[in-house]
Each structure stands twice: as C-alpha cells, then as structure tokens.
Amino acid sequence: MEWERALTHHFLMVGPDGDASPIRSFEVSDETIAQAGGLSGPDAREGAMASFTRHVVQAGGLPNALRQGLHPNMDAQGLPGCFAYLVLTLYVASLRGNGEERNGDFRHKLRRFLGSERSFMDMPGVAGMWAGLQRWLARRRKTDARFRELVFPEVPVKWSHIGISLKFAFPTKTDATLMASFLQDKPAAAGNPLRLLAEFAPVIDRGRRSAGMVDAFEDFRDAFAAGERLLEDHRFWRLVQACSFGDRPEASSPAYLSFGFDEEGQPVFSAAREDGTKLSPGPRTLSEAVSDLTAAGGPAASTPAYLVFRQTGFGRWRSTDGFERAGPRVRLGLPRAAHRRLQRGGPRFVESGGWLFTAEPVPVALAEEMVASSAAAPSSERLASISVTGGVRTGGLWLGRPAFMPYVDAGGSELQVRAGPGAAGIVSLDCQGRGPERLQAGGPVSGTWFLEPPGGRQRSCRQIAFAPNAQPHRDALAGDEAGEILLDWAGGSAQARFPGQLPAEAGWSRAQGAMSDLVEAVYAGGRRGWDEGDVVAIVGEAFGDAADPWAMLRVLRDATVVQPRLRHRWRGRTWTLQPPALLPWGNGAVVQGAVCEAEADVFRKAAASVGAVPFRLQEPSGLAPPLAGCVGGDLQSLVARMDWRIEPAPRCPAERPLAFWETDHTLLGKEPASRWDWDAGKFVADGRRGDGAVSLTRWTQAANRDHDVYQVLADGREHRLHSRDAALVLAHCLARRPLFTVSGGYLEARVRGAFLPDAIAARLRLSTLANAGLTDGRSRYRVTPEEAARAARLLPGAVAGAACAAVGHDADRVASVRHSSGRIRAAWTGGALTTLSTGGPGWGKVSR
Incomplete structure (x- = not known):
C-alpha cells in the first residue's frame, strides 16, 4: 500500500508548484519512481526499483491484474488500488525496445523485465484497470481538488489491451534519444517553436518513436497553430528543453537579479537562484551583482549585453529574460559603454558601479528601441506558462x-x-x-x-x-543568531508599573483593513526573520504610495511586532519577530510581541476562560496596529495555555537627556553617501558631508562589509550612531530645532521619517495604551502632559509645545540645565531646586 500511496500522490495529484493541468501522459522511469518514493542519493534509483519490484511483481497479484484487472480495493484508504500495476505497464512501455512500439514489442520488454517465459498475449485487465482508475478519479475530484484530471488518449480499436498504456507512456528512452540526436544537429530549433515544428515533422514521421511521442507532437502542433502560447509546460516542449539543456545546474535552477531601495532611497542589487539560493553576500551595486550572476553560470557564462527588470511588487524589481514577459513598463540596465551609443534626450540613467539603469520605469517599446542596435528583436512566438x-x-x-x-x-x-x-x-x-x-x-x-x-x-x-490568516509559529523564532538588536537609547532601568489602570470595558475591536493585512503578512513570513529589502517590499504592498514603507516598518517596531538586528559583518539589517509575551500592567496585562490573528483569537478565548476580560484597542487613524491585553484573571494560567512567557518589567528609558546609543565603529574606509539638508528637511544623496553648525552625514563602505554610520558633528564634538532615527533626533536636539510638536494629546513629527527613540516610544505606548501610527506620512504618538514634559526633558530642543512638569530628580534637572545651552537656568528657592526657562512661550514658568 505504501507504493500505491506514493505513486498516486506523485503522478495523480497537484504538485508543490501548483500545476493542476490535465494529465495527458506519464513519464515513468527509474528517476521518477525514486522521486515518487522520496528517495535521494547515489543509490536512490537502484533502491527504489528494487522496492517497487518487490511490491508489484513479487507480491503475487500481477498476473491476475494483467489478465482480469483484479486488484486490492483501497478506496477506504483514499487510493485506487490499481495504480501501481498501471505504473509498471508505463515503465515497461518506456524501456528501450526493438523498432517502433507495437503490441508484440511491449510483450517482449515485459518478459525481459520480469525474467519470464510467458507470452503475455491475453492482457485485457490493463484496459479494465485504466477504466477503473478513470471512474475512481472522477469520484475523488468531486471532493478533493488536489487530484488532477486524466485525459484519455484516442486508441485504435485493435489496441484493446495495452493501447492506453502505450499512448500514455511519454517520453520513452527511445523518444529522448531521438530528440537529443535531432537537437544536436539543429540546436537553434530548441528556442524557436516555428522552426522546431517545421524541421522535426519529417523526423517523427520516419524515426523510431513511441505512440505517445506522436500524440504529444500532434497535440503541440495543433495547439500552437490555434494561437495558444501557454505551452511552456506542454509535455512535448518539456522534452525539447530537457534534451537541450541536459543536466546543467543552471538549467534546473536559473539565476536572476533583483533590486529594491534602502532607507535613503538608494538602489541595492542582489543575485539569487530560483530555488532561493543567495549568490550575493550582501547588498551590491549593479555591476557587482552582474559579476555574481555571471560567476554562477560557470566558465562558459558571459556578461549580458543588457538587463531588463520587471516589477514584482512595490519597490521590488527582478531581471527577466527579454521583453516578452517584462510587462508594459520596465527598468533597463546597460553597461557604461553601451549607454554612450544611445541617442541623447532619452531617459535618465543612474550609475551603479560600472553599469547604469533607468532612473524611472520606461515603456517596454522604448526599452526595446534602446537595445535594438545591440540585441536581436524578441520573438513574437515565445511560449509562456502560468x-x-x-x-x-x-x-x-x-x-x-x-x-x-x-x-x-x-x-x-x-x-x-x-x-x-x-x-x-x-x-x-x-x-x-x-x-x-x-x-x-x-x-x-x-x-x-x-x-x-x-x-x-x-x-x-x-x-x-x-x-485567510497566518498560521501561528509554534517553534522558536529567529533570535540572537540573526544579529545584535539595533537600539536607539542607551541604559534604562526596569520599572514594574506605570501609573494608571487598564480599561475594564474597552471591548475587543475587530482587526480589518490594510494594517491587519500587513501584520498578518509580516508575521507569516517572519519565522526565520526578514531580509530588510524583502520586508520593506512587503510593507509597501499594504499601503502603496499612501505611506512610506520605512516609516510603516518603524511603526511595527514601536508596536513590538518586529525588531531590527544588525547583520553579522555585512551592511544592512534583518528584522525578526518579537516573541509574544504578557506584561503585567496595573490590574491586568498588556500583550507584547508579534501575534497573528489566529493566535489573537485564541488569546481572547483563553483570557475569558481564566476569568480575565480581554480587550483590543485600535487607534482611529487606522495606520497604527491594535494593542491587546486583558483585565484581571489568572495570568500564570493564561501564559501556560498560550505557551507564552511573562515579561517581568519593561525597560524604561534612562532618565538622562540625550542618552543615545552610540557606536565605536570608525569612519575608516567609508565614504559620505548622503547628508541631512536642514532647509529641505530630508537626506540628500550627493556624496557630500553635512554642513552647518550641526551636521549629519551618512557614511557607507563601498564593499558593503560594514554597517552604515551616521555622524553628527556639533561644537567640535563627534557622535557616531548606527540608528538613522536616533541620529536625526540627536542632530535636532544639538541644533535646537524642534522635530516634534505636542498638540491635542498627541506628539507628532514635523518632518517625514522622524521618530522618537525606541525606549521613549515604548514608555508612551504603555502609559497611554496606544501604539504609534502615521498621519499624513508623519509619526504620531498619543501622549499625556506628564509624558510630553518627560520627552521634552530627555530630548531638549527637539520637542515643542510641551509644558514644564515636575518630573525627575534634582540630578535630572541639573542635567537639563547643562544641555540647554543657557535656555534653562537653575535656582534654589524655598529649600528646593527649581528650573526656569529664559525665553520662549514658557518663559518664567518654574519647575520643581
């Protein structure tokens, strides 16, 4: 029964690639039987055939099956019971024989395979088993969509016993030999269907070929003549390609280039194989990625004359073979020498190493014209597949x-x-x-x-x-092995509780819209962590041009869904899911970490079962993830049921102004890539260093073997940070330029791409029970007056509109005075240290 099950799943059901095309032939050989049995290695074929022969031949039921169609009834196990016998007839028909495939020839090969002297002239049971299989498949397909349709061939009336097996068996060893010999003489026919049909027709008429080969060729010819082009997976064309490419690794797993954009909007390229194997060690220039691609092709590979990129997602592009499948708008990559031959006045190109590519997508017709002088025109008869x-x-x-x-x-x-x-x-x-x-x-x-x-x-x-929903991850998520967590704020202390109580009747809001889709997608593909380019593309899919994907990724970070980690040795980051946990909070608990919708539903039911009242709060804007938790209940029982952990206490930001996490990485070997333009309020990639009394410069290493470093220079002192967000806030603090404004119970950024340091954002999230979100592309945090004043004190000069409040200790007040450049002064009044502002809207207001 095991071989019956394995063969049924391999040949009759939809495979991993989703191919549900009707079955018109079976390729049965030592290799495919080994694949069906799940065997691999140098001895796989011999072991598979030995096991298959013992099951089918030596079990004793083969003679009755061939003569009378008798076979075990396995319908209760979801199996036809006769398919292993039919696979044996297909295998025998595919063996190399003497002359054309005729009834007598099949019987000769059967005797040879079985080592028997029987004549095997009377075998109507084979046709009977095929008819039984057809009826069984028709019943199964009504309830199980995994089974494929079986299209029976036309069989001559005289072929009443084994004719169906002869027609279904394709390609045979004789067919493969015939096709390989033909393509050796005419290799150009493998890439031109019209030429192939014209030149192969005489060969198939006079050559040694199977009945299945004749049917496959005629079906391919008729479909092509009728205008069908979804024939790339046709059984005849697959034989052509297999005999043309042979067993070269690049044929079975071709390579391609892909590119996206980094946090500063600069393109980064990489090379990979279709099977997921990475060929580039890290983000590369286009010329370096082309070198990786060429090296993967082996010694005979040559550098492509041009590259065509088609869009595969928001901000994601990948190379394609020619223009036929590239889409209406493409990006074109050209070597510098080829670009010089183009006429002036065309699309603008951007340099990336020794190659250039179009700065914006261009119509495919224009791209074809641009390479017409150096490349042959694409064939209008190109085949395709779904x-x-x-x-x-x-x-x-x-x-x-x-x-x-x-x-x-x-x-x-x-x-x-x-x-x-x-x-x-x-x-x-x-x-x-x-x-x-x-x-x-x-x-x-x-x-x-x-x-x-x-x-x-x-x-x-x-x-x-x-x-409809992501499946929960029950095994360990990617952790420290993925890299060191990138932090904005240094130090901090554990604080068990914040003031306030959880809402007793908040209710459970329904997750819906693009934000719900985004959380599900990031969770679904993040078990082993996300490559930064991939997760940015995924985030961009949810909102398109409505929200910057980098900003939305930071929103997910502040909501504890993901956390950035510095890649080992190489430039860039990976993003891992934060494991779920319960944080005891006031009279209940708050959910921390990444939780999919299916697991959130389990949490809601489990919380109710232990006497807790679950809640899920959603910000009105819709561009913020919901925040979940529960009020009351037995938290120990709840985490045991969820298989989570209890987070003992949150890490609160160090009560010291400007406590940013700095790095000891030097600028040796790095070059300025972009600078903060104070007038434009954004990073400008012009290869210059930042200027002004306070400058902010992003430094990168050309070889991509080290992480980016953001350098802030002010009053002759240098600060180096890995975090772009932290560097931007620090620069505004030192320049005394407000970056955030407090108004109407919210703290909002004044420029796009500005966010509070992670530790401060985490405190606001818990103190207000609201995740940060985006409004008009700018970050937005719910805030209380006390927390606004605390943020203003920790980030002196960067927060406008926050009233002074009595927060912190005397040492904190002294620190705020020291870092205020004279804007805040201290005084000893009534036996207590007080501070007062020397100008601005709050001038003369005392803080104790």
Whole structure:
C-alpha cells in the first residue's frame, strides 16, 4: 500500500508548484519512481526499483491484474488500488525496445523485465484497470481538488489491451534519444517553436518513436497553430528543453537579479537562484551583482549585453529574460559603454558601479528601441506558462489577504479564475498587459482556486490555495543568531508599573483593513526573520504610495511586532519577530510581541476562560496596529495555555537627556553617501558631508562589509550612531530645532521619517495604551502632559509645545540645565531646586 500511496500522490495529484493541468501522459522511469518514493542519493534509483519490484511483481497479484484487472480495493484508504500495476505497464512501455512500439514489442520488454517465459498475449485487465482508475478519479475530484484530471488518449480499436498504456507512456528512452540526436544537429530549433515544428515533422514521421511521442507532437502542433502560447509546460516542449539543456545546474535552477531601495532611497542589487539560493553576500551595486550572476553560470557564462527588470511588487524589481514577459513598463540596465551609443534626450540613467539603469520605469517599446542596435528583436512566438509569484506564504498556502494577493503572469494570454472545492470569498483577475497582474480580492479568501485559459482549453492550469490568516509559529523564532538588536537609547532601568489602570470595558475591536493585512503578512513570513529589502517590499504592498514603507516598518517596531538586528559583518539589517509575551500592567496585562490573528483569537478565548476580560484597542487613524491585553484573571494560567512567557518589567528609558546609543565603529574606509539638508528637511544623496553648525552625514563602505554610520558633528564634538532615527533626533536636539510638536494629546513629527527613540516610544505606548501610527506620512504618538514634559526633558530642543512638569530628580534637572545651552537656568528657592526657562512661550514658568 505504501507504493500505491506514493505513486498516486506523485503522478495523480497537484504538485508543490501548483500545476493542476490535465494529465495527458506519464513519464515513468527509474528517476521518477525514486522521486515518487522520496528517495535521494547515489543509490536512490537502484533502491527504489528494487522496492517497487518487490511490491508489484513479487507480491503475487500481477498476473491476475494483467489478465482480469483484479486488484486490492483501497478506496477506504483514499487510493485506487490499481495504480501501481498501471505504473509498471508505463515503465515497461518506456524501456528501450526493438523498432517502433507495437503490441508484440511491449510483450517482449515485459518478459525481459520480469525474467519470464510467458507470452503475455491475453492482457485485457490493463484496459479494465485504466477504466477503473478513470471512474475512481472522477469520484475523488468531486471532493478533493488536489487530484488532477486524466485525459484519455484516442486508441485504435485493435489496441484493446495495452493501447492506453502505450499512448500514455511519454517520453520513452527511445523518444529522448531521438530528440537529443535531432537537437544536436539543429540546436537553434530548441528556442524557436516555428522552426522546431517545421524541421522535426519529417523526423517523427520516419524515426523510431513511441505512440505517445506522436500524440504529444500532434497535440503541440495543433495547439500552437490555434494561437495558444501557454505551452511552456506542454509535455512535448518539456522534452525539447530537457534534451537541450541536459543536466546543467543552471538549467534546473536559473539565476536572476533583483533590486529594491534602502532607507535613503538608494538602489541595492542582489543575485539569487530560483530555488532561493543567495549568490550575493550582501547588498551590491549593479555591476557587482552582474559579476555574481555571471560567476554562477560557470566558465562558459558571459556578461549580458543588457538587463531588463520587471516589477514584482512595490519597490521590488527582478531581471527577466527579454521583453516578452517584462510587462508594459520596465527598468533597463546597460553597461557604461553601451549607454554612450544611445541617442541623447532619452531617459535618465543612474550609475551603479560600472553599469547604469533607468532612473524611472520606461515603456517596454522604448526599452526595446534602446537595445535594438545591440540585441536581436524578441520573438513574437515565445511560449509562456502560468506562473504565480509575490504574495506571502503561510504553512504551504498563500496568505489570502487583499493587500498581499500574489501576482499571476501568463505571457499575455487571457486567464480566468475558477473557484474550487472549499473556496470562500471572491477572487478575480484583470489581464491588461503582458506583465504580471495581481489577483484581486474583496476581503480575506480561503480554499482552492484554479487559474486557466477561458473557453474550456485545459492544456495549462494552476492551482492556488489560500488561508485567510497566518498560521501561528509554534517553534522558536529567529533570535540572537540573526544579529545584535539595533537600539536607539542607551541604559534604562526596569520599572514594574506605570501609573494608571487598564480599561475594564474597552471591548475587543475587530482587526480589518490594510494594517491587519500587513501584520498578518509580516508575521507569516517572519519565522526565520526578514531580509530588510524583502520586508520593506512587503510593507509597501499594504499601503502603496499612501505611506512610506520605512516609516510603516518603524511603526511595527514601536508596536513590538518586529525588531531590527544588525547583520553579522555585512551592511544592512534583518528584522525578526518579537516573541509574544504578557506584561503585567496595573490590574491586568498588556500583550507584547508579534501575534497573528489566529493566535489573537485564541488569546481572547483563553483570557475569558481564566476569568480575565480581554480587550483590543485600535487607534482611529487606522495606520497604527491594535494593542491587546486583558483585565484581571489568572495570568500564570493564561501564559501556560498560550505557551507564552511573562515579561517581568519593561525597560524604561534612562532618565538622562540625550542618552543615545552610540557606536565605536570608525569612519575608516567609508565614504559620505548622503547628508541631512536642514532647509529641505530630508537626506540628500550627493556624496557630500553635512554642513552647518550641526551636521549629519551618512557614511557607507563601498564593499558593503560594514554597517552604515551616521555622524553628527556639533561644537567640535563627534557622535557616531548606527540608528538613522536616533541620529536625526540627536542632530535636532544639538541644533535646537524642534522635530516634534505636542498638540491635542498627541506628539507628532514635523518632518517625514522622524521618530522618537525606541525606549521613549515604548514608555508612551504603555502609559497611554496606544501604539504609534502615521498621519499624513508623519509619526504620531498619543501622549499625556506628564509624558510630553518627560520627552521634552530627555530630548531638549527637539520637542515643542510641551509644558514644564515636575518630573525627575534634582540630578535630572541639573542635567537639563547643562544641555540647554543657557535656555534653562537653575535656582534654589524655598529649600528646593527649581528650573526656569529664559525665553520662549514658557518663559518664567518654574519647575520643581
């Protein structure tokens, strides 16, 4: 039964790639049987065939199966019971024989394989088992969408016993030999379907080939003549490509380039294989990534004459082979020498090492014109397949959230979406161009769906399965091995409680909208951590141009969903999920860490079961994650049921102004990459150092083997930090330029990309029970007057509109005076130390 199950799953069910196309042939060989059995290694084929032979041949039921179609009834186990016998007939038909495949030839090969002297002339049981398999599949497909349709071939009337097996067996060893010999003489035909059909027709008419080869060739020829181009997965074309490429590693796992943008908007490139193998050690220039790509191709590989990038997501692009599948707008990469030959007045190019690429996307027709002088025109007869890319995976399924639906590419062919068993929700596809198009959904979707050409043409089909929510991570999340956590604020102390009580009747708000989708997506793909470029692209998918992805990523950080870690040795960061925990708080607890919707629902029910009242609070703006917790109850029992931990006490910011976390990394070997422009209120990438009484400069290493360093210079003193956010706040404090404003119970940033240091933001989150969010692209924190005054004291000069308040100790007041550049003065009044402002709106106001 084990081989019956393994063969049924491998040959009759939708595979990991989602190919749900109808089955028109079976490639059965030592290799495919070993794959079905899950065996690998140098002895896999021999071991698999020995085990398969013992199960099918030596078990004793083969003669009755061939003569009468008798086989075990395994329907109760969800198996046909006859498929292992049929696979044996397909294997025998695929063996190398004598002359063309005829009934007698099959029987000769069967006798040879079994080592028997029987004639095997009477085998109507084979046709009977195929008919039984067809009926069994029809029943199973009504309830289980994982099974593929089996399209039976036309069989001559005289082939009443083994004809179906002969027609289904493709490619045979004879077929592979014939095709390899043909392509050795005419290698150019492998990339040109028109030429292949014209030149291979005489060969197949006179050559030694199987009945399955004839059917496959005729089906491919008829489909191509009818205008179908979704034939890249056609069984005949797959044989052509296999015989053309052989066993080269790059053929089975091709490489590509991708690029996104870093925090300062600069492009960063990398090379990788389709199987996920990284070829670039870190963020690279385009010329360095091209070198990585060329090296992956081996000694025979050559540097490409140009590169075409198609968009795969918000801010994410990847190289593609030619223009046919690139989409309506592309980015073009050219070597510097090729760029000099272009006419002036064209698109603007940006330098990246020894290569240049278009600063903005350009129409594909214009890109074709730009490379026409150095590259052949793309073929209009290019074949395509249905591919599904992008999106987020969770537990082997696609996350079915509207903001993160995957992209579908069919090379310009029209597709329709069909609901399968268990499908819930609405999924649609609007094909308007030749590039990838995103599936559309009106809300969370689940179940199985099919992508296929309209009109009943079923040569190509893809199955995709959705889950409406991310699946909880029950194993360990990525931790310290991913790198050191990047901090803004140094020091701090543990404080068990803050003033205030949790709301007793806050209620449980429903998670919905793009923010809910974003939290689910980041959680789903973050078990092992996110590469910074990937997580920025994912964040950008949720809001598009409505919110800066870097700003939204910082919002998730302040909400304790993710935390940044410095990569080991290399420039850049990885982002890991913060493990979930309960923080005892007043008369209850607050949830810390990354929690998906499914786990949040479990928490809500578990809290109620231990006598607690769960709550989830949502900011009105919608651009802030919700904050959850509970009031009352047995917290020890609750964390035991959730398999979480209790966070003993939060780390509160050090009560010392300007306590930023600085680094001892030097600027040796680094170059200025961007500077803070005080007039424009943003970083400018012009390769100059920052200027003014207080300057802020970002320094990078060309080899990308060290992290960026932000240098702040003021009054002859240098500060070096890894955190961009902290460096920006420090520079404004030292320059006495307000960066934040307090108004109406909120502390808001004056410029985009400005955030409070992490420790101060964490205190505000707990003291107000509200996560930070974005308003008009700027950060926004709910704040009390006391906490606003505390923030103003810790960040002197950077917070405007905060009234003085009696917070801190005498030592803190002395520190605020020392760092105020004379704007705050101390006085001993009535036996107590007081401070007063010497100017501005609060002048003369005393703080005790």
